[in-house]
Amino acid sequence: MDWQTLIASGIVVLTLTIFLVRLTRRPRGRHGCGHDCGCGKKSIE
Amino acid sequence: MRTSPETPATIALIGNPNAGKTTLFNTLTGANQKVGNYSGVTVELKSGETFTPHGKKLRVLDLPGCYSLRAPSPDEKVAVDALQGNLPGHPKPDLVVCVVDASNLERHLHLVLQVIDLGIPTVLALNMVDMAEKSGLRLDPAKLSEELGVPVVPMQASAGRGIIELKQALRFPFPTPPQAKWAAGTNEGDAARREFILDLCELAARRADAHQLTFSDRLDHWLLHPILGWVVFLAAMFTVFWAIFSFAQIPMGWIETAQGGVAGWVESLIPEGDLRSLLVDGVLGGVGGVMVFLPQILLLFFFIGLLESSGYMARAAYLMDGVMSKAGLSGKAFLPLFSSYACAIPGVMATRTIDSAKERLVTIFVAPWMSCSARLPVYFLIVPLLLHENEGSWKQALILFAIYALGTLSAFGVARVLRRKLGPDAGNHHFLLELPPYRAPQWKYIFRHVLERGGSFVAKAGTIILGLSILLWALGTYPKTDSKDDAEALAHSAMGRIGAVIEPLVKPLGFDGRVGTAILTSFAAREVFNSSMAVIFRVEAAENDKQTRASLRGRLAAAKWPDGAPLFTPLSMISLLVFYIYALQCLPTTAVVAREAGSWKWALGQFAFMCGFAYVSSLLVFQGGKILGF
Incomplete structure (x- = not known):
């Protein structure tokens, strides 16, 4: 495995890990719509 | 009420829709909440902080606009609950600032009297005095204060005038509330209030010439004309779409050149290999394919802001009331549906201004069919391909207009059917709409809002789309084969195998497994379709992104089925466009619908219906077209 494949695979594994962690972690109590829809709603406190 | 000396006192801003509460809230707290010259911009409670002239901290609540404390719509109920201290986490306000439009005192004072009768210390912010005086009103704030028994502060919140005086009025101790004059919630009380308001306006808000037409009245004569009004409305809407298609080309060129420069730099730095392919094809090809649409999305938000801020949006709602009624909706559904052209989420939330629960549910149900900005990148990719020409022509604008019209008309059709199915309302609901005076747009807020939306889009491209582009690149690259042939390598990859599995499902719509895979990835967010296609069809970042x-x-034009027939025919492209018009490919929207409708069943039903409708429509277009010989 050459160095480029090694780094590229590392980036892919890291990305996959971030996605899995974000998908499986317990959702925090959200204010606002909680998404980046740009609806302009801000946290109440 | 305050629970301890350390807890800051709470003041609530209340008033009729479009009285300028949010502008005042932003000025007091330094916040950046959306404002518009249109009712119903604030659909739920917002909070911030301000300080009295003596440095005491105050908590400020911006309540949704309401006409009365006995109102039925959900956003008005939020205001009433907040005033009575019935909202969890929000104490009963220590003082209420009633914001009123000075040029519409007769109507706005009704709510003020109801608030005063609640027995909470009250200050009256007499907003937009400049407009009132321009329209010929002679205001007497001292007389108003004397008759109402509360401090009255004349102001112009949009220009920051009267803010210091208002803060002076918020000093401790708060003014003692006057004695309630009428029993709350009774018809006799309402009649007595009306009489009192008429007398009070005679004294404190006299019109030099009651029959003099204002500038807005004269303009409305033309803009609300049964024929000319519609000509202006359609021309305005077409101009918006045309501008999005043509003006945006210049900044799009800049983004493309910058992207091409970065791709060239990476290629000169890293020799050929997986990392270079990941950066150039995966990251730059994927993220760049979406980022280039930023100028068009900013333009769309700019025009929505301009229409709201100038006051034309309310006229559009008035004109649309007749059309809406044919779909079983009222003019109040116009803003939520129009907002959904930008993003269905604020659109769904804006339905809180609708009194009738059934009409609200129907509006929520059809809102995602108003083509949102996330669909634009897909349209911009396919429409020029369909016409065999470069981007930016009036023909493309016309097709874009037709795409929006198809989504809108379908939404109205479904709304009509659904409205009939749900049956009539239990009570009577009337369409009451504020027609605000025309104003010069508030550029500061429009540009701030456009930047905020642009920031959200860039953040999305830099996170979700970046991540998905990397994963898609990996799916299209691994497992590797020794073959040097790109098509063979893709067929051997995980992506090629997924495509082969789903191909039987999408083939009747005119798509192969590769297009099916790109559609599948875009269920996270529609605009991912472009980056997926760029990765799947192995498009390397060129000198500039326009070339990419x-x-x-x-590549799409040259793509073929295994038998050598072209993959992208006019029929398959129309089928693809139809699928994107109807499919609900936005998980955040489904989550917000579940919250607003109070039912996951409703949200999942909407998701299943829209995706099923999209599939069947595409199928009918493609198969029907084939039968007809296209």
């Missing part, structure tokens, strides 16, 4: 997109179109 042109090269993607070139």
